Amino acid sequence: MDFSKHELTVDFQSLRIPMCKSWVYKNTQKASLTLVGKESLSSLHQQSFIARRVQAHHTVSSTCVDFAPSSFQQMAGLVCYYNTAHYYYLHISGGDVGDETTPRYLNIINCDKYQTSTPVAPLLLKTNKPVYLKADFNGAQLQFYYATEKNCWIKFGPVLDGSILSDDYVQQSPQGYRPCFTGAFVGMACQDLSGQNKEAHFSFFNYDEPSGE
Numbered sequence: 001m002d003f004s005k006h007e008l009t010v011d012f013q014s015l016r017i018p019m020c021k022s023w024v025y026k027n028t029q030k031a032s033l034t035l036v037g038k039e040s041l042s043s044l045h046q047q048s049f050i051a052r053r054v055q056a057h058h059t060v061s062s063t064c065v066d067f068a069p070s071s072f073q074q075m076a077g078l079v080c081y082y083n084t085a086h087y088y089y090l091h092i093s094g095g096d097v098g099d100e101t102t103p104r105y106l107n108i109i110n111c112d113k114y115q116t117s118t119p120v121a122p123l124l125l126k127t128n129k130p131v132y133l134k135a136d137f138n139g140a141q142l143q144f145y146y147a148t149e150k151n152c153w154i155k156f157g158p159v160l161d162g163s164i165l166s167d168d169y170v171q172q173s174p175q176g177y178r179p180c181f182t183g184a185f186v187g188m189a190c191q192d193l194s195g196q197n198k199e200a201h202f203s204f205f206n207y208d209e210p211s212g213e
Contacts, residue, residue, distance in 0.1 A: 002204045004031035011052040011207075012187070016045070023048050032066065032201035037074060037192025042084050042111060051081055051187020054137060054165075056209040061186045062134040066201040069094030070102055073193040076200030078133040080142060081185045082165040085114045089189070090133050090144045090156065092125070106131070106146055108157050112164050120157035130203065135186060137162055 001009070003026060014024070027034040038048040067076040069092065077091030089109040094102055105122040125131065125148070132147040142162035145153040163169050165184040186207065190200040 001206065003033040003202060008033070008050065012050050013052070013185075015047045015049045015051075017047075019050070024050060027201060030066065030201045030203075032203045033188070033205075035076065035188060035190035035200050035202065037076070037190045037196075037198045037200070040191055040193065041079065041081070041087055041089060041109075041189060042114060042116070044084060047189065048191065049079065049081075049187060049189045051079065051185040051189075052207060054080075054184040054186055056211065058138045058209065058211045059186065060134065060136050060208045060210060061206065062132065063188055063205045064130050064132045064203045065092065065188070066130040066203070067092050067104075067190075067198075068102075068128070069104060069198060070196075071095070071194055074191065074196070074198045076190040076198075077188075078135055078144075079185075079187055079189045080135050080137060080162070080165060081187065082170055083182060085111065086164050086170055087111050088135075088142060088144075088160055088162075088165075090135065090146070091189075092131060104128070106156065108144060108160075110160065119160065123156065130201075137184075137186070140166075 023036040035048045038046045071094045075091045075093040079089050081087040104125040107122040110117045127148050134145040136143045140163040142160040144156045146156050147153050188202050192198040
């Protein structure tokens with residue numbers, strides 16, 4: 001889906017808060033879908049998060065994000081998501097507060113039962129250009145990729161355990177309700193924990209089912 005030509009379809013959903021132009025809108029100047037940074041993906045309140053349901057055993061999802069963070073508190077990227085306690089987040093973030101060069105880093109957050117970790121060392125991005133992000137989700141295996149040039153994909157991080165994004169694995173919701181039936185989602189997100197409302201611009205979002213399911 002090219003956001004310079006198309007609106008979001010009914011396949012996409014937000015989390016907890018309705019979609020409105022205060023935090024998600026079609027940006028004609030940037031030819032993109034713009035998300036305004038909100039809270040962490042583990043928050044139970046307000047997230048800037050747009051995603052669609054994973055509907056096949058094997059899916060490949062990709063996007064391209066134009067994002068210029070000024071601190072490590074600002075993030076944007078591609079999310080494979082079950083709920084606030086279980087997700088994988090391939091994202092771009094800034095450097096340390098006060099770093100005048102404002103470097104950009106690519107990283108992965110793994111959240112399992114609210115315990116977060118980073119399965120790979122942060123990668124310093126040596127370009128200020130938009131970055132392509134991709135998730136190949138095949139059964140219980142999830143592999144992330146990135147590219148700074150279109151279709152020149154590079155694997156990023158190890159093969160991840162996608163089974164934590166399933167109804168079989170998640171035995172209860174963060175609020176303690178049983179059982180859980182949300183299923184996995186994949187989509188785009190933006191955070192700004194500094195409160196500066198940093199924006200991320202997504203030029204497209206593609207969702208494919210290679211096996212034809």
